[in-house]
Amino acid sequence: MTPGWLLLIAGVGLVAGIFSAFKSPRVWLAATLAGAVAVFVAAVCMLASGVPWNWQPDFVIGGEKLHLQLDGISAFFLILLSVLGGAGTLYSSEYWTDKNHPASAPAGRAWWNGLLLNMGLVLVCANGLHFLIAWEIFTVCAYFLITRERQRPTARAAGWLYLAASHVAMIFLFAFFALLAARAGSWELGPMREHSELAPLFWLALVGFGIKAGIFPLHIWLPSAHANAPSHVSAILSGMAIKMGIYGLVRFTGWLPTPDSAGWVVAALGVISAVLGVAFALGQHDLKRLLAYHSVENIGIILIGLGFAMIAAAHGNAAWGQLALAGALLHVWNHGLFKALLFLGAGSVLHATGTREMSRLGGLWRALPWTASLFALGATAIAGLPPLNGFVSEWLVYLGLFDAISAHGPAAFAAIFAAIALGLTGALALACFVKVCGVVFLGLPRSEIAEHVHECGWRMRLPMLVLGAACVTIGLAPILFWPALATASAAWQPELANVTLPAPLVTLGAFHLALAALVILAGIFLWRRVQHNGVSRTGTWDCGYAAPTARMQYTAGSFAGIITGWFDWILRPQRHAHLPKKLFPAQADFEEHTPETVLENVVEPTASLVMRVSTTVRQLQHGRVQSYIFYLLLGLVALAILAVMGGTK
Amino acid sequence: MSGTMNLLIGLAMGFSLLALASSRLPSVIRAAAFQGMILGTLPLLLEEKFHWLVVAVAIGTITVKGFIIPNLLRRALRAANIDREVEPLIGFVPSLLLGAAAIIGAAALGSELPLRPEHAKTLLVPGSFATVVCGFILLMARTKAISQVCGYLILENGIYLFGLLLINTTPLLVEAGILLDLTVAVFVIGIIVDRIQREFDTLDTRKLTSLRE
Numbered sequence: 001m002t003p004g005w006l007l008l009i010a011g012v013g014l015v016a017g018i019f020s021a022f023k024s025p026r027v028w029l030a031a032t033l034a035g036a037v038a039v040f041v042a043a044v045c046m047l048a049s050g051v052p053w054n055w056q057p058d059f060v061i062g063g064e065k066l067h068l069q070l071d072g073i074s075a076f077f078l079i080l081l082s083v084l085g086g087a088g089t090l091y092s093s094e095y096w097t098d099k100n101h102p103a104s105a106p107a108g109r110a111w112w113n114g115l116l117l118n119m120g121l122v123l124v125c126a127n128g129l130h131f132l133i134a135w136e137i138f139t140v141c142a143y144f145l146i147t148r149e150r151q152r153p154t155a156r157a158a159g160w161l162y163l164a165a166s167h168v169a170m171i172f173l174f175a176f177f178a179l180l181a182a183r184a185g186s187w188e189l190g191p192m193r194e195h196s197e198l199a200p201l202f203w204l205a206l207v208g209f210g211i212k213a214g215i216f217p218l219h220i221w222l223p224s225a226h227a228n229a230p231s232h233v234s235a236i237l238s239g240m241a242i243k244m245g246i247y248g249l250v251r252f253t254g255w256l257p258t259p260d261s262a263g264w265v266v267a268a269l270g271v272i273s274a275v276l277g278v279a280f281a282l283g284q285h286d287l288k289r290l291l292a293y294h295s296v297e298n299i300g301i302i303l304i305g306l307g308f309a310m311i312a313a314a315h316g317n318a319a320w321g322q323l324a325l326a327g328a329l330l331h332v333w334n335h336g337l338f339k340a341l342l343f344l345g346a347g348s349v350l351h352a353t354g355t356r357e358m359s360r361l362g363g364l365w366r367a368l369p370w371t372a373s374l375f376a377l378g379a380t381a382i383a384g385l386p387p388l389n390g391f392v393s394e395w396l397v398y399l400g401l402f403d404a405i406s407a408h409g410p411a412a413f414a415a416i417f418a419a420i421a422l423g424l425t426g427a428l429a430l431a432c433f434v435k436v437c438g439v440v441f442l443g444l445p446r447s448e449i450a451e452h453v454h455e456c457g458w459r460m461r462l463p464m465l466v467l468g469a470a471c472v473t474i475g476l477a478p479i480l481f482w483p484a485l486a487t488a489s490a491a492w493q494p495e496l497a498n499v500t501l502p503a504p505l506v507t508l509g510a511f512h513l514a515l516a517a518l519v520i521l522a523g524i525f526l527w528r529r530v531q532h533n534g535v536s537r538t539g540t541w542d543c544g545y546a547a548p549t550a551r552m553q554y555t556a557g558s559f560a561g562i563i564t565g566w567f568d569w570i571l572r573p574q575r576h577a578h579l580p581k582k583l584f585p586a587q588a589d590f591e592e593h594t595p596e597t598v599l600e601n602v603v604e605p606t607a608s609l610v611m612r613v614s615t616t617v618r619q620l621q622h623g624r625v626q627s628y629i630f631y632l633l634l635g636l637v638a639l640a641i642l643a644v645m646g647g648t649k
Numbered sequence: 650m651s652g653t654m655n656l657l658i659g660l661a662m663g664f665s666l667l668a669l670a671s672s673r674l675p676s677v678i679r680a681a682a683f684q685g686m687i688l689g690t691l692p693l694l695l696e697e698k699f700h701w702l703v704v705a706v707a708i709g710t711i712t713v714k715g716f717i718i719p720n721l722l723r724r725a726l727r728a729a730n731i732d733r734e735v736e737p738l739i740g741f742v743p744s745l746l747l748g749a750a751a752i753i754g755a756a757a758l759g760s761e762l763p764l765r766p767e768h769a770k771t772l773l774v775p776g777s778f779a780t781v782v783c784g785f786i787l788l789m790a791r792t793k794a795i796s797q798v799c800g801y802l803i804l805e806n807g808i809y810l811f812g813l814l815l816i817n818t819t820p821l822l823v824e825a826g827i828l829l830d831l832t833v834a835v836f837v838i839g840i841i842v843d844r845i846q847r848e849f850d851t852l853d854t855r856k857l858t859s860l861r862e
């Protein structure tokens with residue numbers, strides 16, 4: 001079967017899912033999963049054979065001929081879409097059921113399929129107009145998914161912010177594609193690197209795709225949207241929808257010429273997003289909001305890789321650029337996998353406890369062993385620890401940066417700085433996930449809701465297991481995935497077609513296998529010791545204080561307090577404290593809240609200024625005919641004065 | 650010849666002021682009608698030779714502006730059962746002062762403009778400017794739809810006056826077209842007045858602000 005037929009099956013499956021979403025959830029589940037599998041097979045076939053698939057029927061939509069194309073980059077992103085889409089579909093069939101959400105679940109299933117279908121269409125469209133149409137539809141579908149719980153004002157506000165930000169992005173994309181079509185003479189997309197006059201359009205694409213990708217400081221919509229959406233939606237938003245922005249950047253930096261400074265700007269934005277993303281994440285007390293800020297961080301890591309690849313491409317395709325690009329692309333997959341895993345895990349916690357507030361959770365490991373273990377696996381992966389996949393892609397980016405330093409090329413100094421920033425990011429991410437795992441899963445329950453909880457069912461567990469297994473596989477056998485990376489890199493820059501497998505990747509794979517074997521051996525050893533000696537439970541050492549309570553544990557805020565203190569200048573946390581003062585202190589309380597600084601200190605003041613000015617101007621339009629005539633007269637007089645003055649010159 | 654004409658134009662300007670100063674709708678309508686009739690006779694004075702076309706234009710203008718339009722307006726007044734009071738936004742005395750200022754300004758402007766010698770000694774240009782501005786003042790300073798129609802008529806009279814400068818070159822068809830437009834406009838406004846009255850129980854155009862969005 002050719003990729004075309006498989007994609008057709010996938011499209012039919014997803015459309016059938018839309019129609020069956022309201023009547024029959026089972027048919028919807030089967031059709032959508034079949035569609036996801038078909039997309040997966042088609043993309044794998046393409047990547048394995050390396051032959052792009054093109055389809056140009058005599059079929060006109062909106063005055064433009066349809067042109068679908070599946071090349072290395074499309075297939076690379078489609079695989080991620082199919083995995084996350086399939087996982088989210090199965091997960092939602094238990095997480096967001098008709099029983100628990102009678103009003104929102106059926107429509108939610110339809111929007112979900114619309115989202116998957118249109119993201120897939122964006123990935124295979126090779127016509128600017130159809131790209132824009134599919135992009136807009138998927139944006140709107142995501143809006144309706146974010147506002148599934150529209151009875152909550154915060155969800156409505158998050159959806160509104162998302163919609164507004166998306167449409168700002170859409171304006172830039174409209175300008176980008178329209179100018180591209182005007183200058184290139186056609187809406188058809190394809191490689192046009194020789195048209196150097198198209199280079200300035202890159203900046204429009206950077207803003208348009210950057211808002212979708214959540215680059216700092218364009219990420220304002222991202223935290224609230226990810227936090228307020230249902231968890232399977234958060235997973236696809238964070239795992240795939242923001243990657244559509246990355247797809248756009250990768251696609252059009254590959255096809256179009258870029259300005260000389262483009263790579264530097266992208267790399268700089270990457271560094272800023274990575275460091276500040278994780279800093280903001282540390283300040284969060286809401287589990288899903290925290291994960292959302294980690295998306296900003298990981299987008300930053302991807303952009304560091306992409307930026308250095310672009311710098312290398314501008315300087316004759318140095319080998320380090322190839323490594324950086326491979327790292328960036330692999331991190332797209334990896335972040336999609338472990339972030340979706342983490343969001344699904346967070347969804348399971350939310351499902352069990354009903355709260356996202358970390359300060360009300362605690363001690364969940366015993367009640368939710370599957371969720372906790374898989375969440376911890378995802379946390380290890382996102383913190384970039386070996387032997388999991390996060391380390392592999394970050395390692396590739398590091399290799400690119402180190403090679404750039406040792407090559408004494410133009411980017412050597414920037415690479416030193418980027419490598420340090422990347423290291424800092426990794427360390428902070430580790431601290432942040434120690435905080436999350438410690439506060440949510442270890443210790444004692446901090447509130448009653450965290451006490452009586454139950455583990456999720458197999459339909460929520462299986463998707464998490466699949467995603468966790470994918471994380472482990474990429475971590476242990478990175479060589480298996482190199483051909484996919486090579487095909488995608490070749491689609492980005494044809495000059496990169498004949499690249500060899502980097503030797504450090506082989507070493508890394510072997511090292512990871514050895515490490516995993518060691519971990520398993522150590523586990524077996526410990527387990528046998530436990531079996532042999534037995535387990536006795538005793539109270540935690542309490543420094544001699546005989547009546548500790550669950551409230552005396554470290555909170556999320558206190559754990560991260562020192563680190564967030566370093567970033568006070570940008571986080572601007574709001575603290576309200578009544579500290580204990582007398583010898584026998586009576587009442588004391590402390591409250592800390594880290595707002596979305598860019599939104600509250602930059603965007604909102606600007607918006608309110610615009611609002612004030614336009615409200616003032618709007619008073620001119622009051623509906624009194626008499627005054628309108630007066631405006632008319634004033635205009636005439638002004639014109640007359642202009643004409644008389646022009647006449648005397 | 651130009652003496653008679655200047656006298657008539659002066660009279661027309663006087664009627665503009667009268668329209669500004671009137672406190673009752675019928676007298677505003679009457680002022681606008683008389684002004685239209687006076688201006689309608691002007692083509693006869695401008696043409697040296699007797700020409701039946703010019704006579705036709707004059708008779709047509711006088712009939713439409715002096716009889717048909719005022720009758721339409723009076724009928725609208727009766728049909729909509731409108732209160733006869735003019736409700737001014739700007740009072741009568743300030744309106745008059747504005748009108749007087751407009752006439753002075755128009756005279757000053759007229760003497761500044763580079764006109765052809767045969768027009769320079771007539772009041773045609775200053776008269777037309779003054780009438781246009783008076784029409785505007787009436788449009789801006791009154792609230793009732795009927796008085797706005799009168800303002801519109803006076804405004805049109807000013808434009809017509811300016812058009813007389815070109816009477817030798819303007820085809821008859823254009824004149825006839827303008828007249829027809831004007832009549833239809835007044836006719837339509839008459840209907841609208843009735844509708845507004847039924848909908849809002851008033852003819853105060855300020856109430857139309859509720860339609861702005």
